[in-house]
Amino acid sequence: MSRPPAERGETVRASIAAALRGPALSARELSELVRIAEREVADHLVHLEKSAKAQGERLVIEPARCKACGFTFEARVRHARPSRCPECKSERLGVPRFRIE
Helix, strand or coil: CCCCCCCCCCCHHHHHHHHHCCCCEEHHHHHHHHCCCHHHHHHHHHHHHHHHHHCCCCEEEECCEECCCCCECCCCCCCCCCCCCCCCCCCCECCCEEEEC
16 A cells, blocks of 8 residues: 655655754654655665755765674665675664764
């Protein structure tokens, strides 16, 4: 079941940027706030990271962490959620969270 598109007075990316200036949010939380598919959020985050840098801000990423062994995905460059832990191969992972400072 798909949701109807949100009525917007601003762009999707501007809506995400405004939401990220508050507490850190996951891709799922962002997708619910701006009413887009979760898989689209990662693409917008790549562009927002560049825009924030140009404005003297930065996109802070709280990395995903394996719930089984505690491995932290600190060196990960991609903004999408990882699928499994490279250490223990567990799929029980926390999600990365994002905010703009």
